[in-house]
Amino acid sequence: MNILFVADPLEVFKTYKDTTFSMMREAQRRGHRVSACEPRHMAWRTGGQVTAMVRDIELTGALDDWFRVSKEGPRALREFDAVIMRKDPPFDSEYFYATHLLEQAEREGAKVFNKPAALRDHPEKLAIMEFPQFTGPTLVTRRADDVKQFHAEHQEIILKPLDGMGGMGIFRVGADGLNLGSIIETLNQEGTTTIMVQRFLPEIAKGDKRVLVIGGKPVPFSLARIPQGSEIRGNLAAGGKGVAQPLSARDLEIANAIGPVLASRGLLLVGLDVIGDWLTEINVTSPTCFQEIHDQAGFDVPAMFIDALEAALAG
Structure with a gap:
């Protein structure tokens, strides 16, 4: 299987924690071919197909020079078995336009995850409005x-x-x-x-929990992102400390209710943010925390993701 990752520049990946990198590594371990491009590399012309300037890569296993390019050139997205949209937020105009190019590629036969229309229909802050029973x-x-x-x-x-x-x-x-x-x-x-x-929610002191849902099923561990010092934000980008922990009964209730609904709409991977017992955000663009959960709890999140991807393509 040949998988195209639409992502940020490979050169800026922090491989010790990058979720897209962990997906690539697991895909290559199973014998799948890995390719990559950025949203800015995609293009479409009348009478043609959505193409991108694509790099076929091999992961080296090294910390610094972690990939090498085996081939580079324009390719139609429909040529790939799967296209994984992993561009980090913000969901700005360029991200929005990229989803339309990806949706055109779908019409041409490409299999895109997460589904471009579903990315547009589930803005990460506002998607919680559909589930008021779980929100504060x-x-x-x-x-x-x-x-x-x-x-x-x-x-x-x-x-x-x-x-x-x-x-x-x-x-x-x-x-x-x-x-x-x-x-x-x-x-x-x-x-x-x-x-x-x-x-x-004062429960933020115990962490802003990232609950991952893959193929409609919750990963059994969350990553609680705990604010440090006088900071109120638990986000890792804001200096929060990530601690893997088993899902609570309430975490499972939320994930089991929402996960299948979102999966049925083409959202293969979702990150639910839960503080205490309350859902605060639904992340669909580029959910993270695979490596932190794997490293701390021993649960192989990348393997669960590739299993779900293979099942989605087989179905």
């Missing part, structure tokens, strides 16, 4: 007065942009409301930008 008090609005009323009701709140990643742009406001007006102005840009506001 949440507000999505442009209106400053709405935010102030929500704060008055819940006292301690979290405000965040809808297009943020890695904990970027997240603010906590306490009961005193200090700087609330300024924060609202910063995030909603005088009412022109929609933001999300959530009741502060």
Whole structure:
């Protein structure tokens, strides 16, 4: 099987923790051929097919020069057995356009995971709206007065942009409301930008849990990303400490309810963010934490993913 990974530049991979790298390594271990390109390398022309400037690679096993290119050139995406979309957020205009190119490639016969239309239909902050039974008090609005009323009701709140990643742009406001007006102005840009506001969950002290769901089935361990020092964000990119732990009964309840629904829509890999007993985000673009869970808990997440990919292609 020949697998094309649409991802960030290979040269910037941090292989000791990169989830896409772990997928590639497991695919190669099973004898599959691995290729890679970036979204900017894709193109389409009238009367033709979606193509990309593709590098066929071999993983060397080394830490630094971890891959070598065996062949490079333009290829139609439909020529590959599977196309794995692994471009990291943000989900900006270029990401959006890339999903349309990938969807055209699907019409031409390519098998794309996660499904491009499903990526567009499940924005990572807003996808939780479909599952209110699992979410804590949440507000999505442009209106400053709405935010102030929500704060008055819940006292301690979290405000965040809808297009943020890695904990970027997240603010906590306490009961005193200090700087609330300024924060609202910063995030909603005088009412022109929609933001999300959530009741502060003190359980964040025990970690923001990443619950992975592959092929509709939960990985039995989560990675609890625990804030460090005075930081309120558990995101690893914001300095959080990742600790693998077995799923709780509530984690399983959430994953078993949501996982099959999303899998039926073409989302082979999903990352649910859970704080305490509450779902806070649904990550579909490029969920991570494979290697951290494997290294700490011993559960082979990359193998589970490639198993699911092979099953999806066989079905």
